[in-house]
Amino acid sequence: MTQGRELAPAVRSILTAASERDDTAECDPLAVDARSLTDAIDRAERDGRVPVIAEVKPTSPTSDGTREDDPVELATAMVEGGATAISVLTEPTHFGGSAEALTRVREAVDVPVLRKDFVLDEAGMDVVEADLLLLIARFVGVREPTDSRASRNATRPEAELDELVTAARDRGFQPLVEVHDEAELEAALEAGAEIVGINNRDLAELEVDLDTFESVAPHVPDDVTLIAESGISGPADVRRMREAGADALLVGSAIMDHAGDTDVTANTRALVRATAETETKTRTQT
Numbered sequence: 001m002t003q004g005r006e007l008a009p010a011v012r013s014i015l016t017a018a019s020e021r022d023d024t025a026e027c028d029p030l031a032v033d034a035r036s037l038t039d040a041i042d043r044a045e046r047d048g049r050v051p052v053i054a055e056v057k058p059t060s061p062t063s064d065g066t067r068e069d070d071p072v073e074l075a076t077a078m079v080e081g082g083a084t085a086i087s088v089l090t091e092p093t094h095f096g097g098s099a100e101a102l103t104r105v106r107e108a109v110d111v112p113v114l115r116k117d118f119v120l121d122e123a124g125m126d127v128v129e130a131d132l133l134l135l136i137a138r139f140v141g142v143r144e145p146t147d148s149r150a151s152r153n154a155t156r157p158e159a160e161l162d163e164l165v166t167a168a169r170d171r172g173f174q175p176l177v178e179v180h181d182e183a184e185l186e187a188a189l190e191a192g193a194e195i196v197g198i199n200n201r202d203l204a205e206l207e208v209d210l211d212t213f214e215s216v217a218p219h220v221p222d223d224v225t226l227i228a229e230s231g232i233s234g235p236a237d238v239r240r241m242r243e244a245g246a247d248a249l250l251v252g253s254a255i256m257d258h259a260g261d262t263d264v265t266a267n268t269r270a271l272v273r274a275t276a277e278t279e280t281k282t283r284t285q286t
C-alpha cells in the first residue's frame with residue numbers, strides 16, 4: 001500500500017528498524033483472551049464519557065521532548081481521568097516504548113490495551129499479548145531494504161492485509177486497521193476490518209490535518225468501529241472529530257504533553273468531558 005508517495009525520512013527509519021527488530025523471535029503464536037473495545041466504548045457512552053484511547057507515548061519523531069514517567073503510573077492516571085482504553089507504543093528506537101511496558105500496563109489496568117507498533121508480518125505479532133493490535137494499511141506488503149544481508153528478517157515473506165487481519169484474530173487480538181485515505185480504507189474493508197482508525201497524520205510528510213478524518217469518515221460503514229487518530233489537541237478537536245463520526249479518539253501528545261510535563265489525569269479528563277449534552281454523530285454509510 002505504500003506505492004505512490006515518498007515517506008518521511010523518520011518513517012523510513014522506523015520501517016527499517018521494524019524490519020531489523022530482533023524481538024520478533026520465532027515462537028509459538030500467542031493466544032490472547034482480549035478485553036472488548038466495543039464493550040468499553042459502550043460503557044463510556046453510558047457514563048457520558050467521550051471514548052478516549054489514551055496513549056502512553058514516551059517520545060516520537062514529532063514530539064517536543066521525552067517523558068520518563070513510569071508507563072504504569074501514566075496508564076493508571078489516564079484511566080483515572082476516564083480513558084476508555086490505553087494505547088502503548090512498543091517501538092523502542094523512535095518512540096521509547098517496550099513490550100515489557102505494555103505487559104506491565106495491561107496487568108495494572110482493567111481497560112483494553114492497544115499495542116501500537118509497526119507490525120509488518122505474523123512473526124511481529126507474537127511479541128507481547130495485548131487486547132488490540134495495530135495494523136497500518138500503508139505499511140503492509142512493504143519491507144524497507146536493509147543493508148544487513150545477515151538479517152534473518154530480510155528473508156521473511158511479506159504478508160497481505162487480509163492475511164494479517166486473520167492472523168491477528170486467530171491469536172485473539174482485535175485488529176485495529178489504520179488508514180489515511182479512501183484507497184487504504186477500501187483495502188481495510190476488503191480485508192475484513194471491523195475496527196478502523198483514520199490517521200490524521202500523513203506518514204509521508206508527518207503533517208497533521210483533521211480534515212483527513214472528515215473526508216474519509218463518511219465512507220466508513222456504520223457497523224465499523226471508527227477511531228480518529230492523531231493531532232487531537234484539545235476539547236474543540238474532540239468535538240470536531242465526534243461530529244464527523246468518530247466512535248472513539250486516539251490521543252497521545254495532547255495527554256502526554258512532552259514539553260509541559262503536565263498532569264495526564266487532568267489532560268485526559270479534559271478530553272473525556274469535552275462534549276456538551278448535544279453530541280451529534282453525522283457519519284453516513286456510503
Ligand SMILES: O=C(O)c1ccccc1NCC(=O)[C@H](O)[C@H](O)COP(=O)(O)O
Pocket residue numbers: 010011014055057060061062063201203206229230231232250251252253254
Ligand atoms: O507521532 C509521531 O511523531 C509519529 C511519527 C511517525 C509515525 C507515527 C507517529 N505516531 C504514531 C501514532 O499513531 C500516534 O502516536 C497516535 O496516533 C497519537 O497521535 P498524537 O495524539 O498526535 O500524538
